[in-house]
Amino acid sequence: MIGEGIQSTNQRKHSYVQDHVEVGFFTDPSVCIGCKACEVACKEWNHVPDDGFIWSGNSYDNTGHLGASTWRHVMFLEQDRPKGNQVAGPMSLDQDPFRWVFLSDVCKHCEEAGCLEACPTGSIVRTEVGSVLVQNDVCNGCGYCVVSCPFGVIDRRPEPLHDTGGAFKCTFCYDRQKSGLVPACAKVCPTESIVFGRLDDLRARGAQRVQELQQSGYSDAQLYDPTETSVRGIHAFFLILGEPEAYGLPPKPEIPTIYLKSAWTSAFATAIASIIAAVVAFAFFS
């Protein structure tokens, strides 16, 4: 059956939620065909409203970027580099190297999540499977998570869409996972470019895939999983060809809570200075 590879975990029932097993997505652009089935499945399953039909002119991508009403986003990169050991055919102009890369972007479900730390209502929580979930009925739409996500994933849904005002992002299909089902995007992916499974398995599989690709001439294949930064790794990680910047991914994402210490120090110093100024003003200039 299509989408049922040897290593497939995408079509199996599981009990990760009950067993408290950390899960993840491994998304691999080298086998993505840009079909956008993941975008469609995500919108259909989660009842995500459409947010307009705008022709962007950016390759085959009219989705743009992740947001309150876009939880999967297939990117279409056009780059003047060869793809692996690809040989330019006789029809190509001057044998100019060219490649088209597709990558399905999604919420990264960070190990240290900026949105989760920032949320003042406790609406954003960590689930049993290690994913980051917004409880829609608790969120009051303060918008602080929006500026606290180093990846620009979460956003507040504007009028006049349905269920507006709250912050939305990928739920990792927590509802499906509780019933032992695989997230909708992974379930429909025909080439297993999106793989769902145990995080440790996926990390091993990702490392192996990078090795395979590099041996096949994709010298710029690498994993995008910022474990060295304060984000301490992501649960939905990617294989990328070339630099992260080209995918709109920050090379060194940081969780904004690392800035708290210096900012609060400055705030307390200002508070004390203001009190001293007031005391001096009233004591000596009255």
Place this chain on the structure above:
Amino acid sequence: MTTNSPSEKRLEELRERAWKDGVVPGKGVDVVGGPIPKKPGYYGQPVVKPPVWTWEIPLYFFFGGMAGMSAVIASGAIGLHHVDLARASMWLAAIGGAVLSPILLIMDLGRPHLFLNMLRVFKHRSAMSMGAWILSAFGACVVPGLVALELHAHHFFPGALDQLLRIAAGIFILGSAIFGTLLATYTGVLIGATAIPAWFLHRTLLPIHFGTAGLGSAAGLLELLGHRIPALNVLGVYAAVVETALLIWLSVDKHGVADRAIHEHGTGWLIRVGEVLTGPLALVLRFFSFIPFAAISFLIGALVSRVGWIEVGKVSGSDPESVFAAENY
């Protein structure tokens, strides 16, 4: 054959550019694709999300800062038995901090009816959560403080009860002052500890700026209300001196592309105008004893600068190059 007329030259120029770069950007024509897209990042799409906050938030920063620091002035005034000044500043603190601030904050929520969820948890690692608690604590001090002060000032109750009210007023005003300094400064932490490059690069400056702008606004507003005493003038001079220093700091501590929203375009002008009005201009006006003008200059500057910082966040957050460049700092 082509002529040497300027219009023909322009067309030649376009052709050469198209040949060289593979794409010709022009006014009113957004050439998105081209053979190979040349925009930074992924088609120039934002890497982080710009803030969704609208006009309520800069206005809240303004009133919250003014109200918080009014309570500091109130405690100074009560300590030296300036009862009229203490009453006026407590009224400012109450109107700004217990009425306008919560209204503005609730209006800005995506789901205003769920505003009470702000007090569902206490998270010291979330500046927004701390802010909600600071504002609540401030309101819980400033309202009884004002009521006690007014009852005491009008000798509403006789004898011992009046003395009790005096002590209660003193305690609540002191509490208001402590939470007031935090109310005026935490807003700098709020936007400083985010993923927006122009904000987090200036996370040390922002609380100093917001707090001091709050103090200067409170002193200026009280002066405009007729309390022309040297102590308020001294506070006004102090705030203007600090703001002048921050203006210099901001023009020296540049981060190139990473914080260009502060220095370029319309947002750059908002920041500059705000800083000049609160800093050098207010200082010069105070030096020549044009106190009401200095107060007005400072108040306008404080408001413009708050609007400016939120707009800076929107520009900076939409600019992928700033995000990439900020990673070098």
